[in-house]
Amino acid sequence: MVNFLQHTFNGLVGGAFLALLALGLAVIFGMLRVVNFAHGAIYMLGAFGAYVLLTEVGLSFWWALLVMPIALALFGMALERLLVARLARLDPLYNFLLTFGLTLILQDAVKSRYGVQSSPYDAPAILSGTLDLGAFDFPAYRVFVLVMAVAVCVGVWWLLSRTRVGMVVRAATERPELSTALGIDVGRWVTPVFGFGIGLAGLAGVLAAPIRAVNPLMGADLIIVVFAVVVIGGLGSIFGSVAAGFAIGLVQAWVQALGEDWALLSQVLVFLVMAGVLLWRPAGLFGREEAPA
Amino acid sequence: MSELEQDKAAAGSVAVADHTAGVRAEARATAPAAPTGGTIVPPWLRWTLTGAAVLVALVLPVNLYPTVAVDIACWALFAVAVDLLLGYTGLMSFGHAAFWGTAAYATGLAAIHWGLPFPLAVLLGALASTVLAVPVGYLAVKRVGIYFAMVTLAFAQMVYYIANQWRSVTQGENGLQRVPRELFGLDLSDEFYFYYAALPIVAGGLWLVWRTVHSPFGRVLVAIRDNPARARALGYPVHRYKLAAFLLSAFTAGLGGGLFAIGHRFVSLDVLHWTTSGKAVIIVVLGGIGTLWGPVVGSAAVTRLEDWLSFAGFEQIGLVTGAIFALTVLIFRRGLWGTLAHWLRRRP
Numbered sequence: 001m002v003n004f005l006q007h008t009f010n011g012l013v014g015g016a017f018l019a020l021l022a023l024g025l026a027v028i029f030g031m032l033r034v035v036n037f038a039h040g041a042i043y044m045l046g047a048f049g050a051y052v053l054l055t056e057v058g059l060s061f062w063w064a065l066l067v068m069p070i071a072l073a074l075f076g077m078a079l080e081r082l083l084v085a086r087l088a089r090l091d092p093l094y095n096f097l098l099t100f101g102l103t104l105i106l107q108d109a110v111k112s113r114y115g116v117q118s119s120p121y122d123a124p125a126i127l128s129g130t131l132d133l134g135a136f137d138f139p140a141y142r143v144f145v146l147v148m149a150v151a152v153c154v155g156v157w158w159l160l161s162r163t164r165v166g167m168v169v170r171a172a173t174e175r176p177e178l179s180t181a182l183g184i185d186v187g188r189w190v191t192p193v194f195g196f197g198i199g200l201a202g203l204a205g206v207l208a209a210p211i212r213a214v215n216p217l218m219g220a221d222l223i224i225v226v227f228a229v230v231v232i233g234g235l236g237s238i239f240g241s242v243a244a245g246f247a248i249g250l251v252q253a254w255v256q257a258l259g260e261d262w263a264l265l266s267q268v269l270v271f272l273v274m275a276g277v278l279l280w281r282p283a284g285l286f287g288r289e290e291a292p293a
Numbered sequence: 294m295s296e297l298e299q300d301k302a303a304a305g306s307v308a309v310a311d312h313t314a315g316v317r318a319e320a321r322a323t324a325p326a327a328p329t330g331g332t333i334v335p336p337w338l339r340w341t342l343t344g345a346a347v348l349v350a351l352v353l354p355v356n357l358y359p360t361v362a363v364d365i366a367c368w369a370l371f372a373v374a375v376d377l378l379l380g381y382t383g384l385m386s387f388g389h390a391a392f393w394g395t396a397a398y399a400t401g402l403a404a405i406h407w408g409l410p411f412p413l414a415v416l417l418g419a420l421a422s423t424v425l426a427v428p429v430g431y432l433a434v435k436r437v438g439i440y441f442a443m444v445t446l447a448f449a450q451m452v453y454y455i456a457n458q459w460r461s462v463t464q465g466e467n468g469l470q471r472v473p474r475e476l477f478g479l480d481l482s483d484e485f486y487f488y489y490a491a492l493p494i495v496a497g498g499l500w501l502v503w504r505t506v507h508s509p510f511g512r513v514l515v516a517i518r519d520n521p522a523r524a525r526a527l528g529y530p531v532h533r534y535k536l537a538a539f540l541l542s543a544f545t546a547g548l549g550g551g552l553f554a555i556g557h558r559f560v561s562l563d564v565l566h567w568t569t570s571g572k573a574v575i576i577v578v579l580g581g582i583g584t585l586w587g588p589v590v591g592s593a594a595v596t597r598l599e600d601w602l603s604f605a606g607f608e609q610i611g612l613v614t615g616a617i618f619a620l621t622v623l624i625f626r627r628g629l630w631g632t633l634a635h636w637l638r639r640r641p
Binding site for chain 1: 617
């Protein structure tokens, strides 16, 4: 039972990263119809940025947690203005391809400077211990990650559903032409929303630095799992993407707990679930059916 | 969801789309420079081009390092297979490494364990890919556009993980080593001769795709690409046509992957990685989406460039290929061959 709780907790932490990445992907897709392939590379930049800030500038984890998401959000906004916007009127596949090219560039740029080996990054001292919550000892840092991720997801939900900005973004997401016709300046929100989504990926990267191996390829395979997650949840649905992220993290951890023999299943599980969802509800669990074509 | 419901939804989408020109334009932009067939090119020009291509193919290993020539041929097959889906069916597969890689492993295993002549091993590998493509394609054609790309990518990654864990068969990270190059006792250890032994298979694969595109079946695929709702309304089972194109594409990619395994005498996990899928798409876009010569030209350009870069000791190839790819997508979407074809067609 104690073991089960521990695995559940670890699963939620793993799911937190998937959820944060899926959330950013879904927010960007909702507003721009762009699937950002570089999302995994941005996550890597977040983690690497934290590492570089610590070793070369001397800024602590807390500074990185503040600086990196903002810096990457600005980077994302520049990217949107300079490159992504040029392809906005074309098929979304072109932006998918563009961000794929960017992924190769970003990964190899970091690789050429820092090599492929993993760099160690310690959790801040105050979070290095464990929390005794009765049943078992929770590593304090992981608790912090989980709390942060849940807080961010709730925060984004609040932004979208309770504020004027959120209302505009939702309107633009669901009926872009109609929103424009009603006098809402949709174009004004495209760049900030893209930057915001990129910032979320950067945040996930900084949070991941102390518990995942920091190396140039850390986002490479993860992004594909996140793609499967958003197909399961329904890419158009922000709630679905977050829920699917946590759920997949949980189930992965449970299968992993069964032992070494189940390692393969825990890796491919997300893809099997995706296959099942495609059979049963092709639009995703929480997605709406797009016009079939 | 039943076929009937989908038809209804499709009919609805047409009605909506007709009022929103933007959405229609978006749907059409999938393959920007794709011609619908070869009819506009005058016959003499087509024969001249084909003759020139045959000539180039025949002298390629004389002028080029033969290993590079073999690579160009293999990647050309792979890219043409991807273009059959992307350029002629309107489906962008970002997971074709699954078929290229599966064929490479199956070919390598057949050659190692059964000592088959290499053309037979390659054929077996391509058939293995086709079998894998049945469930993957069946599920993937349920989605379109960007979702199709993500779904194929995800399934390819699944195949990658399985190959990585199934060490007793794939040798894991070590890969299959010393894949034999058997052909009725002929000595093909020289890459120069192997190139000519492999050429008929490459030509066969290219001909298969050419024949498909220029058949009534291929015309239906183009119709599906341009207006799926209308194709369905005309009574064509769109999902089944897409699946058939997917299987053909997987088979052709498999021919390339099998030859690649025999050519390198080595199969590593890289053949299944998503970067390999991405490279095939890069080649198609650089060469020209929706053209048959485009992927061949693109393959020559990319392979030659990578060879040149690694020869020059440049390690971060992704910096260059990524930049070329981003630039192609941004400002050169017709691609090399697409631009030429467009230019030729505008001449009276």
